[in-house]
Amino acid sequence: MTDIKRAIVYFAKYLKRYWLSLSFVTVVTVISIYFEVKAPVYMGQAITELANYVGQYMNPQTQQTASMTPFYKALGLMMLFFVVTAITMFISSFISSRISAEASGRMRIGLFAKLQRMTIKYFDTHRDGEILSLFTSDLDNIFNAMNQAIFQLLSQFALFVGVILMMFNQNVKLALVTMASTPVAIIVAWFVISRARHYIDQQQDATGKMNGYINEQINGEKIIITQGLQKESIAGFAPHNETVKQATFRGQVYSGMLFPLMQGLSLLNLAIVIFFGSWLVVHDGMDKSVGLGLIVVFVNYSQQYYQPITQITSIYNMLQLAVTGARRLSDVDEQVEEISPVNGQKLTGVSSNVTLKDIHFAYQENKEILHGVSIDVQKGEMVALVGPTGSGKTTVMNLLNRFYDVTGGAVTFDGVDVRDLDLKSLREHVGIVLQDSVLFSGTIADNIKFGDPEASDEAMIDAAKQANIHDFIMTLPDAYQTKVDDENSIFSTGQKQLLSIARTILTNPSFLILDEATSNVDTVTEARIQAAMDNVIAGRTSFVIAHRLKTILGADKIVVLKDGQVIEEGSHEALVAEGGFYAELYHNQMVFE
Amino acid sequence: MQILKDHAKPYWRDITFSILAVIVMAGASLWQPRLLQNIMKAIIADNQSQVMQYGIQLLVLAVIGLVAGVINTIFAAKVSQSIAADVRANEYKKIQSFSFGNIEKFSAGNLVVRMTNDVNQVQQLVMMFLQSLTRIPILFVGAFILALMTLPRLWWIVVLMVILIALSSQIVFKQMGKFFTRIQKLIDKTNTLAKENLQGVRVVKSFNQEQNETTRFTENSDELTHVNTTIGYLFSTMIPMFMLISYVAIGAAVLFVGRGIIQHPSDLAAITSFISYLMQIFFAIMIGGMMSTFASRGFVSLARIKEVLDTEPDLTYDTNAEDLDLSGDVSFKNVAFTYPGDQKPALENISFDVKSGEMIGIVGATGSGKTTLAQLIARLYDPSAGEVTVGGVNLKHVNEKSLRRAVSYVLQRAILFSGTIAGNLRQGNQGASETELQKAAEIAQAAEFVNRYDDNFEHEVEERSANFSGGQKQRLSIARGVVGNPKILILDDSTSALDARSEKLVQEALDRDLKGTTTFVIAEKISSVLHADRILVLDEGQLVGIGSHQELLQTSSIYTEIYETQKAKGANA
Numbered sequence A: 001m002t003d004i005k006r007a008i009v010y011f012a013k014y015l016k017r018y019w020l021s022l023s024f025v026t027v028v029t030v031i032s033i034y035f036e037v038k039a040p041v042y043m044g045q046a047i048t049e050l051a052n053y054v055g056q057y058m059n060p061q062t063q064q065t066a067s068m069t070p071f072y073k074a075l076g077l078m079m080l081f082f083v084v085t086a087i088t089m090f091i092s093s094f095i096s097s098r099i100s101a102e103a104s105g106r107m108r109i110g111l112f113a114k115l116q117r118m119t120i121k122y123f124d125t126h127r128d129g130e131i132l133s134l135f136t137s138d139l140d141n142i143f144n145a146m147n148q149a150i151f152q153l154l155s156q157f158a159l160f161v162g163v164i165l166m167m168f169n170q171n172v173k174l175a176l177v178t179m180a181s182t183p184v185a186i187i188v189a190w191f192v193i194s195r196a197r198h199y200i201d202q203q204q205d206a207t208g209k210m211n212g213y214i215n216e217q218i219n220g221e222k223i224i225i226t227q228g229l230q231k232e233s234i235a236g237f238a239p240h241n242e243t244v245k246q247a248t249f250r251g252q253v254y255s256g257m258l259f260p261l262m263q264g265l266s267l268l269n270l271a272i273v274i275f276f277g278s279w280l281v282v283h284d285g286m287d288k289s290v291g292l293g294l295i296v297v298f299v300n301y302s303q304q305y306y307q308p309i310t311q312i313t314s315i316y317n318m319l320q321l322a323v324t325g326a327r328r329l330s331d332v333d334e335q336v337e338e339i340s341p342v343n344g345q346k347l348t349g350v351s352s353n354v355t356l357k358d359i360h361f362a363y364q365e366n367k368e369i370l371h372g373v374s375i376d377v378q379k380g381e382m383v384a385l386v387g388p389t390g391s392g393k394t395t396v397m398n399l400l401n402r403f404y405d406v407t408g409g410a411v412t413f414d415g416v417d418v419r420d421l422d423l424k425s426l427r428e429h430v431g432i433v434l435q436d437s438v439l440f441s442g443t444i445a446d447n448i449k450f451g452d453p454e455a456s457d458e459a460m461i462d463a464a465k466q467a468n469i470h471d472f473i474m475t476l477p478d479a480y481q482t483k484v485d486d487e488n489s490i491f492s493t494g495q496k497q498l499l500s501i502a503r504t505i506l507t508n509p510s511f512l513i514l515d516e517a518t519s520n521v522d523t524v525t526e527a528r529i530q531a532a533m534d535n536v537i538a539g540r541t542s543f544v545i546a547h548r549l550k551t552i553l554g555a556d557k558i559v560v561l562k563d564g565q566v567i568e569e570g571s572h573e574a575l576v577a578e579g580g581f582y583a584e585l586y587h588n589q590m591v592f593e
Numbered sequence B: 001m002q003i004l005k006d007h008a009k010p011y012w013r014d015i016t017f018s019i020l021a022v023i024v025m026a027g028a029s030l031w032q033p034r035l036l037q038n039i040m041k042a043i044i045a046d047n048q049s050q051v052m053q054y055g056i057q058l059l060v061l062a063v064i065g066l067v068a069g070v071i072n073t074i075f076a077a078k079v080s081q082s083i084a085a086d087v088r089a090n091e092y093k094k095i096q097s098f099s100f101g102n103i104e105k106f107s108a109g110n111l112v113v114r115m116t117n118d119v120n121q122v123q124q125l126v127m128m129f130l131q132s133l134t135r136i137p138i139l140f141v142g143a144f145i146l147a148l149m150t151l152p153r154l155w156w157i158v159v160l161m162v163i164l165i166a167l168s169s170q171i172v173f174k175q176m177g178k179f180f181t182r183i184q185k186l187i188d189k190t191n192t193l194a195k196e197n198l199q200g201v202r203v204v205k206s207f208n209q210e211q212n213e214t215t216r217f218t219e220n221s222d223e224l225t226h227v228n229t230t231i232g233y234l235f236s237t238m239i240p241m242f243m244l245i246s247y248v249a250i251g252a253a254v255l256f257v258g259r260g261i262i263q264h265p266s267d268l269a270a271i272t273s274f275i276s277y278l279m280q281i282f283f284a285i286m287i288g289g290m291m292s293t294f295a296s297r298g299f300v301s302l303a304r305i306k307e308v309l310d311t312e313p314d315l316t317y318d319t320n321a322e323d324l325d326l327s328g329d330v331s332f333k334n335v336a337f338t339y340p341g342d343q344k345p346a347l348e349n350i351s352f353d354v355k356s357g358e359m360i361g362i363v364g365a366t367g368s369g370k371t372t373l374a375q376l377i378a379r380l381y382d383p384s385a386g387e388v389t390v391g392g393v394n395l396k397h398v399n400e401k402s403l404r405r406a407v408s409y410v411l412q413r414a415i416l417f418s419g420t421i422a423g424n425l426r427q428g429n430q431g432a433s434e435t436e437l438q439k440a441a442e443i444a445q446a447a448e449f450v451n452r453y454d455d456n457f458e459h460e461v462e463e464r465s466a467n468f469s470g471g472q473k474q475r476l477s478i479a480r481g482v483v484g485n486p487k488i489l490i491l492d493d494s495t496s497a498l499d500a501r502s503e504k505l506v507q508e509a510l511d512r513d514l515k516g517t518t519t520f521v522i523a524e525k526i527s528s529v530l531h532a533d534r535i536l537v538l539d540e541g542q543l544v545g546i547g548s549h550q551e552l553l554q555t556s557s558i559y560t561e562i563y564e565t566q567k568a569k570g571a572n573a
């Protein structure tokens, strides 16, 4: 039940803004149903009038006075009611189709925007494919349900209430007889629904897992091909496919069973009304012709009474998928977001220093990665971070940009803890070139201007020149307007890195972090970039992580990190002279004459 | 359509059952109004025994309807699920036969949507077809015939109504198909945008681009909303319009019966059932119409799936080739290569021979064609001209298994799959024992950190291998590359994220433990290839130098230039 509650809360959140249109739709729907139910009455009347007319016409005494007018009148009313039904139906479905398209659009955007606000940790610990499944499967289900089921639910409910009111209006006892089987119907429905819900939940979760698998495998297809693992990948896919098949099958059987069950129950109820109703009429001492007339009326009501119930059950599957989808979406909604302190201090640049003070950090509890790291970067300095792989260099960078929060100690900018800084202003002033370069779908220009879409073309070209990628871009037929995306790029790995460097240069950050920014770039190009970057870096505070020690020889300070601890610190010359860990690294790498 | 037919074949028995059940259901619903009519008559005539008799018939009808309904549901669900699962499995198999080029053409994100959302649409199509689509024609034809029989005089009303509805639905459906194609395309785009934002989440955040990315997504989403709304509008116009047509037909029927009632007094008795048949026709058409619009979405998806299934892998293996134990000799003869869709060749006129067990370095500027060359050795693409041979056999005539066993290619971008470390390493050699894993990890210098985990090789690898550092990922992927003890090992800049010490240890281990293996080492650092037997120097897709370090220093100015930037006593050191 909590699922349904959460689904309702979720829907309410997105449908709230449409309350006026929704109430209007409801009113129009009720009117539409009223006219739809009422129209056949006039049809009956027209036929009765016609019969009267024939009777009168056939009778020689009344033949003269026999008139078709009442017939035409009834016919006219019938047509009027029909037309109103069609028009109101048009209006309500017109509005509701707009609401469902717009509301699900908002949900889609809401989900995306929510994801944008979440912590890096969330993304590191959740499968992309499962998150994507929210977009391709759950939102689709919700839209289908809104489009075809939710408004139908509304009108069927109105019809249901209307029929009940009419029945009680006619005869209380017979109304009660008609409704007598309802508890049975509810119990049956409840049983079937609870099974169905169980399997539909399973189905969506299994679908999410399968989508996760498909997404990861297809995105890693290059590995699968080079390792010749196609068969294994297919073998790994089979159980996912089978689970989804089984769960969906069960869910569909249980939810599909509801409709025939309710239809059967409706006929059963009809029989009850006929038998028990007749008995009641006879034993209630009602006038026979009146009583029999009542039964005829209630036979009709009984059908109308069950119609909404069967209709609702026939769309049950859709509704349940939407509820499950809403549950999965509200799971995401409840995830913690990145916290930017309210009225956090705005960072305007680095005016004195950036420091890490006795930092302790763990990605997972009791598995500490950094054990008391202290680094001090003065304004305008270039500090290099070196150390074996896995020693925690990228982790330090994650903390500077507040992708993660420290578990002990503090990261400060000009003495202010990053946790007290306005997050946006922090990231505005910290520019990072990440270890893994990614491209976004769009043109090359879009990608370079990613951090600053307002930048001029001159600035963009300038950045590309500094990153030494301009010449290559100009050899492409569409130059900066060439369309690229991450997997289908026309760039070699190193060229992709150059592009991300250009991207960062363009934003002109006051604190620059380069995490292996040129690891896949040849050294000739690298030297050229360095020459260009010397201008960029000059006067800027920067933090450089590199394995190619050549790139950091000019650093003001080199910090050697090993196993999450600073083991050496000093200038290149000093460290080489010291003959410690750094000196060994350096000798290993450099080519000597 | 053909796809559905092919996939439905194995289930013809289940399909027959479900359709039979539908026919029973349709019969029951045609019978029910008559029965009720009779019951009413009996009640009014106060004929208790007849009421009883019909009442029992009603109960029987209820049971028949229920049983048929449940049977239909079970078989329809079974068939639609089985077909969907089969389609998915076949599509997945097809994708697994794709080459690099095929994958790039579709793009991974697009393929994922075709595997998930599109198959789902098809599943719903089949389910709907088996549950109701067969019922519609039965109801329609039955009601049509019965209507003509009850009031033959008014045949033209029935025919006119059907024609009008059919014509207007034609117009609407044509529109729908177009919109549904657009919808699937927009869903692709949505998926791509969402996906790249997940992959690039760190970039988005560090550039404060959450807002702009949301705007970009919103634009796309709004377009989707717009198309969805348009389809909704079409629907909301179509159904009341059908309704109106039927209502006018009913009104006309009543009117004409009234006008001619004196000549045909018997029409009075027939008009009620005539109207109810008109209503049934209307319902049949309307439901049929709604179904076929949903069906048209299903058909769009079907066409998209067909596109995948019909794609021929642009790189196929000679199935007749026997399974060989290829040696580690590699030779390129006048090889040229141009990426599909590119004008400029990425490689031109490359020729060289490599003997088994040699270590070959490949250096050159970014974008000079190193990765491209390596991909040709592993036959991830076929050369556009010339030939590549491994163990003396042209790659075009090598059986895939022999090739993969002989050649191990460690990609430039280290990709690990979520699961365990062992699971990832075993991708290089299914049957690898724990000791072999350990040995591979030692060669790749990964043992050092793997052994520090409590669960060693069973340690978890998270999505996007987020719980490993760049260098750890690389070392694991080197380990995966060497665990199969390949004849030819290609390391594509695989040590770029390694510190100098680890890198040196990797090289020493390779020298020691993979002596017989031909190794291609692509590197930016001269120190990584310094001790190679020979070094290939690439420049803008041309092989501009080949020889040992010392030789190249004499003969290749490009090599010398690269070297100069790395000398310890260079420019600014």
Ligand SMILES: Nc1ncnc2c1ncn2[C@@H]1O[C@H](COP(=O)(O)OP(=O)(O)OP(=O)(O)O)[C@@H](O)[C@H]1O
Binding pocket: A488, A489, A490, A491, A492, A493, A494, A495, A520, A521, A522, B104, B339, B340, B342, B346, B364, B365, B366, B367, B368, B369, B370, B371, B372, B373, B412, B493
């Ligand atoms: N999939 C592709 N489609 C079209 N062009 C490509 C593709 N991959 C690479 N190219 C182009 O082919 C050329 C050679 O690329 P390749 O990846 O072989 O370079 P590389 O020498 O490995 O560079 P790096 O050192 O940066 O890895 C480049 O100019 C690149 O733009």
Ligand SMILES: Nc1ncnc2c1ncn2[C@@H]1O[C@H](COP(=O)(O)OP(=O)(O)OP(=O)(O)O)[C@@H](O)[C@H]1O
Binding pocket: A124, A363, A364, A369, A387, A388, A389, A390, A391, A392, A393, A394, A395, A396, A435, B466, B467, B468, B469, B470, B471, B472, B497
């Ligand atoms: N998201 C994460 N969850 C759990 N552990 C992590 C995560 N990211 C990194 N680690 C672990 O933290 C340690 C430090 O990783 P980090 O990425 O900071 O190394 P690094 O110094 O940047 O190495 P490299 O030079 O290889 O990039 C490694 O042991 C790694 O396995």
Ligand SMILES: [Mg+2]
Binding pocket: A393, A394, A395, A435, A515, B469, B470, B471
């Ligand atoms: Mg790192």
Ligand SMILES: [Mg+2]
Binding pocket: A492, A493, A494, B370, B371, B372, B412, B492, B493
């Ligand atoms: Mg490359």
